[in-house]
Amino acid sequence: MRIFSFNVNGIRAIVGKSFIADMEREDADIICLQETKATVAQVKTAVAPLSDYTVFANEAEKKGYSGTAILTKEKPISASFGIGLEEHDNEGRVVCLEFTDFYLVNVYVPNSGNALLRLPYRQQWDTDFCNYLKGLEKTKNVVVCGDFNVAHKSIDLARPKANYNKSAGHMQEEIDGMDRYLNAGFVDTFRYLNSSKDHQYSWWSYRAGARKRNIGWRIDYFLISNLLLDGLKSAKIHQDIMGSDHCPVSISF
Numbered sequence: 379m380r381i382f383s384f385n386v387n388g389i390r391a392i393v394g395k396s397f398i399a400d401m402e403r404e405d406a407d408i409i410c411l412q413e414t415k416a417t418v419a420q421v422k423t424a425v426a427p428l429s430d431y432t433v434f435a436n437e438a439e440k441k442g443y444s445g446t447a448i449l450t451k452e453k454p455i456s457a458s459f460g461i462g463l464e465e466h467d468n469e470g471r472v473v474c475l476e477f478t479d480f481y482l483v484n485v486y487v488p489n490s491g492n493a494l495l496r497l498p499y500r501q502q503w504d505t506d507f508c509n510y511l512k513g514l515e516k517t518k519n520v521v522v523c524g525d526f527n528v529a530h531k532s533i534d535l536a537r538p539k540a541n542y543n544k545s546a547g548h549m550q551e552e553i554d555g556m557d558r559y560l561n562a563g564f565v566d567t568f569r570y571l572n573s574s575k576d577h578q579y580s581w582w583s584y585r586a587g588a589r590k591r592n593i594g595w596r597i598d599y600f601l602i603s604n605l606l607l608d609g610l611k612s613a614k615i616h617q618d619i620m621g622s623d624h625c626p627v628s629i630s631f
Contacts, residue, residue, distance in 0.1 A: 379631060380408075380628060380629075381406060381407065381410065381482070381600070382406040382616075382627075383409075383484070383600065383626060383627050383628065384412070384625075385411075385486070385598060385624035388415045390416055390424050398428065400621070401428055408448060408451070408452070409428075409431065409450075410446070410447075410449075410482075411449070412484070413444060414447050415442050415443060418435040421445070422435065425449060433448075434454075434459075434473050435448075436471070437470045439469070444471055446470060446473045448482065448484050454475035458474045461507060461510040462510070463506055466506060466507075469488070472486075472507075476518070480603075481517075481520045485507065485523070487503065487525060487528075490547070491546055494549065497546070497551055500551070500552065500555070501551050504552075505555075505558070508559055515603055519602070519606050520564070521600065521629075522564070522600070522602075523599065523627070524599070525598050527547055527597055529595045530553060530556045530557075531569075534579075534597075535594070535595040548595075563604050564604070565601060565602055566599060566601060567601065567602055568613040568627065570607070571612070579615070580598035580624055580627055581623060582594040589623075598615075599627070600627060606631060610631045611629075611631055612630045613628070615627050616628065
């Protein structure tokens, strides 16, 4: 099975670029999208050319904001939306599909914001979301992917010293949040298979030609239950796929 994860920064905008052709070429079994910025109906209309997939989408109460979706060729046993906590479930940030052998969770983790105003909320999110994942894991192994809005280690961003404890995405509180997932038994698939591979990023600012210069951050992840490691075959960052300020990441297992 091959799963893609892609923060598209607006599904209606990216389908006007090379998105459909890119996804047809990659031919993944499952495609997880974050920051769709659209209603469920708008997402389904936008991705309709990808007719081999069934679409499960979640939307925010605020129009044009957040939103997630999973496109799957394999029919799931069940689908759920959100993590079951009202304070977190009005922004359309989670879609979960249950398959025979695992749960697949697609997430768009809240950004702490330029002024770090949402950092306390982000900390609560990390705690509650980790508890949600561990709850699922009591039944089946878990694959969770998406934009986690944190560069975990210095190797995961181009300018760690300039950003550590100064910028959203590399605050110690956010790093602690990622540590929480890993300490709970989930494995960062890319870093597991590429322990020292640097300059591998999945997001670049639109400013100052950051992508062309590869001044980026690795903030998009696949985390998996430890018991799935034996089946993990690859974990990749697809920097050649354009259309968003992010690029897709993928695993096969």
